Amino acid sequence: MDIRSTEDGSHGRYSVTVDGHEAEMTYSRASAKLIIIDHTGVPDALRGRGVGQALAIHAVDQARSGGWKIMPLCPFFRAQAMRHPEWTDVVNL
Structure with missing residues (x-):
């Protein structure tokens, strides 16, 4: 999937079509x-096609490469993070 990243000031978005x-x-x-x-x-x-999961993995990869942490307020991302203990290096639950 070709995930696009955009950031405008303090707001950002990952998207895929x-x-x-x-x-x-x-x-x-x-x-x-x-x-x-x-x-x-x-x-x-x-x-059911793994699109949300792909976006979550992309966010984790971006955090790792950018050296930042993620605070998950989104219920979907939070649930994914709880299923992936290997993300604890970048996700603050």
């Missing part, structure tokens, strides 16, 4: 070393 449907994960940058993931939206047409 699959079969004409766009999914997104949004965040706010609390500081240079912390982002708060606040929303994941996946259209019904894409549910």
Whole structure:
């Protein structure tokens, strides 16, 4: 999947388009070393296809490469983080 990253000031977004449907994960940058993931939206047409999971993995990879931490306010991302203990290096539960 070709996940796009955009950031405007303190607000950011990861997005991907699959079969004409766009999914997104949004965040706010609390500081240079912390982002708060606040929303994941996946259209019904894409549910069950791993799109949300791909966005979550992308966020974790970006945090690792950027040297920052993630605070998950989004229920989906929080649930994913609880299933992936290997993310504890970047996710603050």
